[in-house]
Amino acid sequence: MDAKTLCLGALSRGDASGYEIKKAFEEGPLSHIHEASFGAIYPALTELERQGLVTGREMAQEKRPDKKVYALTEDGLRALHLALLAPPARDKTRSDFLFILFLGHRVAAPRLAELIDGRIAWYQDCLSRMEACDLSAGPPGETFVHGLGLAVYTAARDYLVAHRADLLAAVAEHDRLVAE
Amino acid sequence: MDAKTLCLGALSRGDASGYEIKKAFEEGPLSHIHEASFGAIYPALTELERQGLVTGREMAQEKRPDKKVYALTEDGLRALHLALLAPPARDKTRSDFLFILFLGHRVAAPRLAELIDGRIAWYQDCLSRMEACDLSAGPPGETFVHGLGLAVYTAARDYLVAHRADLLAAVAEHDRLVAE
DNA sequence: CATACATATAGCCGCCCGATATAAGGATGG
DNA sequence: CCATCCTTATATCGGGCGGCTATATGTATG
Structure with missing residues (x-):
């Protein structure tokens, strides 16, 4: 578009x-x-x-x-x-956050923790604002996309919360092995 | 970046x-x-x-x-x-699919159904390929992002499947009301 | 055998983004 | 009380990027 x-x-x-x-x-x-x-x-x-x-x-x-x-x-x-x-173009995502996480073993664990915590807080904030929106009277497409966004952001937030400690431990371990 | x-x-x-x-x-x-x-x-x-x-x-x-x-x-x-x-730039998403869905009440229900079904199939395909990947031996960041992607795409696919009929019915109803 | 796709590199042009510019008003801190 | 920052509001510019075209070799398909 x-x-x-x-x-x-x-x-x-x-x-x-x-x-x-x-x-x-x-x-x-x-x-x-x-x-x-x-x-x-x-x-x-x-x-x-x-x-x-x-x-x-x-x-x-x-x-x-x-x-x-x-x-x-x-x-x-x-x-x-x-x-x-017209046929939609494929979705395009540009996420510095995911790029940095992807190469996370090249970043100090404390910095990674900071980024992940910031992203969790950002998702929390987004979700709060989205849940505060009453779209029931809006056009169905808007309601649908709103619900999809809620589902996706909830899943992302939950995954970050659930796996945060594992990643930081794995990165610390990875650093230890590389130092040997 | x-x-x-x-x-x-x-x-x-x-x-x-x-x-x-x-x-x-x-x-x-x-x-x-x-x-x-x-x-x-x-x-x-x-x-x-x-x-x-x-x-x-x-x-x-x-x-x-x-x-x-x-x-x-x-x-x-x-x-x-x-x-x-460096501080990551905020994520940027460009999704023609979401844009069209957002304005879904302006699109014929059969076409919407086609788009949603196509997207569900696309998520299924992505998830199959991702689940077929064994990243357990890879760097922790890659594994983490891979898991996050799985979680997010599963949530998106599940939402589309669960709410597909509701959206199409709501769009049809919206069209009926507008026609009156 | 023609067409399409994969592999491989390269360049071009139009679109877009981020920055800057200008301006008026409110909020904040010293 | 004043300087600074933010919001609201419009506009433009230059550099980066994307999509396309170009070229070339090989394989796959109808």
């Missing part, structure tokens, strides 16, 4: 500004689903407006800078539906 | 060619951990060799094109260790 399609998708949930679209991908309902940066969002919105797939209107605000709010047009909704019918 | 660090990490497991490094990220032990393309790998290896972090040697092959095999130098190992100590 390119940045324009991601913006169309975000706008299909309701009118939003570039800043709000970024927030949706960064910490909102679309986080952990796809990525969209300011460097991609603003040019995409400009191009979508030029193509007539969205319309933008200036909105004055008090105590905050004015913002430009975008809305999907009929053409934009059609373009989104077409994009959703 | 940039492409050079990813290559250093891959080479820390053993000497390899650019093609083999790509394979490690595409379908090998590093798949689902990070991404590395040919467009990034070959320039990275060239630069790493120029910086003295790796050395490359031509290797003739029978019935196959000759290949260039790279090996880490001492400097390269040091550079890798430094990179592993």
Whole structure:
């Protein structure tokens, strides 16, 4: 999915500004689903407006800078539906955390412990916020993905908690053997 | 992690060619951990060799094109260790599948069913291959990440199987209400 | 025998990301 | 009370990357 399609998708949930679209991908309902940066969002919105797939209107605000709010047009909704019918690209994961863990025997055990504990805390925090969300009145797709996220993050958190000590012991042992 | 660090990490497991490094990220032990393309790998290896972090040697092959095999130098190992100590960037996920599911009420139920069934089959296949791998003799980090992957993919597969019918029914119902 | 895939390397171009820039307002600490 | 940092808001730029094309040899398939 390119940045324009991601913006169309975000706008299909309701009118939003570039800043709000970024927030949706960064910490909102679309986080952990796809990525969209300011460097991609603003040019995409400009191009979508030029193509007539969205319309933008200036909105004055008090105590905050004015913002430009975008809305999907009929053409934009059609373009989104077409994009959703295209075969999805395979998922792509870029995890420095997993990469470091994978090479964990090259990292001091205390540092590994710190990373794992940080990740456990991050999962706890995510899960708390997700469990605090009531999506029962939302569209079924959003509810489904929310539940899937809960299941996956719970499994990951539980695995880290259950195997944390084993990994640290194994890394310490591995270091000991290598030192011999 | 940039492409050079990813290559250093891959080479820390053993000497390899650019093609083999790509394979490690595409379908090998590093798949689902990070991404590395040919467009990034070959320039990275060239630069790493120029910086003295790796050395490359031509290797003739029978019935196959000759290949260039790279090996880490001492400097390269040091550079890798430094990179592993840097704070990891946050994980990034780009999933067209989740994006389409999230907007699932905009997709025909039969198409959604097809996508979910395809994803269930994909998880089954991944899990079978992962369960067939015996990593007990491998470095502890690799074993840990392998176990984490198993746990996460099992949870995801189980959730899709358990909630598949509910989602399709909810989407059909959502379509019915929208049509009224 | 033509086509497709695997193995192998390389380069190119467009897209994207992270950073910087600008600006107004609130929060925090000295 | 002021400096600094954060939030909100938009925009742009340069470097890195990905996907594609290119070339080449060998095997597999229809």
